[in-house]
Amino acid sequence: MTRRLFFVVGLWLVLIPIAHSQTFMTTQQVIKQIHNQSLQRLMPLFVAARVDYPPERITFLASKDSNRLELWADDGSGYRFVHHYLILHASGEAGPKLREGDRQVPEGIYRLTHLNPNSAFHLSIRIDYPNSFDRERAAEEGRHRPGSNIFIHGKADSVGCLAMGDQVIEDLFVLVERVGLENSQIMIAPHDPRIRPLLPSAKHLPEWTKILYHQLEQGFSQFQYQ
Numbered sequence: 001m002t003r004r005l006f007f008v009v010g011l012w013l014v015l016i017p018i019a020h021s022q023t024f025m026t027t028q029q030v031i032k033q034i035h036n037q038s039l040q041r042l043m044p045l046f047v048a049a050r051v052d053y054p055p056e057r058i059t060f061l062a063s064k065d066s067n068r069l070e071l072w073a074d075d076g077s078g079y080r081f082v083h084h085y086l087i088l089h090a091s092g093e094a095g096p097k098l099r100e101g102d103r104q105v106p107e108g109i110y111r112l113t114h115l116n117p118n119s120a121f122h123l124s125i126r127i128d129y130p131n132s133f134d135r136e137r138a139a140e141e142g143r144h145r146p147g148s149n150i151f152i153h154g155k156a157d158s159v160g161c162l163a164m165g166d167q168v169i170e171d172l173f174v175l176v177e178r179v180g181l182e183n184s185q186i187m188i189a190p191h192d193p194r195i196r197p198l199l200p201s202a203k204h205l206p207e208w209t210k211i212l213y214h215q216l217e218q219g220f221s222q223f224q225y226q
Contacts, residue, residue, distance in 0.1 A: 030117040031177055038174040049082045051075050057183040058175065061223060062162060064090060064105060065191040072223050081225055088156040089163040094190035095205050096212060097129065100145040103159050105188060108133060108212060109219050112184040115177055122154030122166045123173045127186060137208050193217040
C-alpha cells in the first residue's frame with residue numbers, strides 16, 4: 001500500500017504519496033532468477049565451439065568501428081572463439097578516453113572488477129578504467145579527471161560504455177559470475193588489429209597512443225580463428 005505524508009498548508013490538508021523505496025537485490029538473487037534461461041542460450045554456443053562450460057577464463061574483444069564484441073574462452077586447452085555479440089550503442093570515436101565527459105569509450109586492456117545487479121541499465125559489469133596505464137598517462141599530462149564508471153551493460157543507449165541489450169547482458173552477467181571476475185578481461189580497440197594495423201594517424205591523439213595500440217595489437221594477436 002502506498003504511504004502518504006500529511007501536511008497542513010494554511011487551512012488545507014495536503015496528501016503527498018510516497019513511493020516505496022527501491023528493492024535492491026544481491027548478485028546471487030539475480031543469478032538465481034536469470035541463470036536457467038541464460039544457460040539455455042550459452043550452452044549451445046560452448047558446445048559448438050567445443051569448449052567446456054564453465055571455462056577457466058574468458059576474454060572479450062571489442063571493436064568500436066564494427067560494434068562487435070567477441071567472446072573467447074579457455075577451458076584449459078587454449079582460447080577458442082565462442083560467439084560474437086552486437087554492441088547496440090557505444091558513444092565517441094576512434095581514440096582513447098582522456099577525460100570525464102568526453103563521451104569516449106576507453107581503449108586498452110582491462111580487467112572486469114564488479115558485477116552490479118542493481119544497475120539503472122538492467123545489469124552491468126564494471127571495467128577497470130582508468131587502469132594503471134591510463135592513470136600514468138593522465139598524471140604525465142596533468143589530467144586530473146580522466147573519467148570513471150565504465151561498464152558493459154544492458155539497454156540500448158550509453159555514454160562512454162558498451163550497451164548490449166538486456167538479454168545479452170544477462171548472459172554475460174551469468175558467464176562472468178560463473179567464471180569469476182579475476183578470470184575475465186576485455187580488450188577494446190578502435191578496430192580489429194587482426195584485420196589491419198592500428199595506426200594513430202589522427203593529429204589530436206597523444207603520442208603515447210602508439211604504445212597503447214602496440215599493446216592492443218599484441219593482445220588481439222593471441223586470439224586467432226581456427
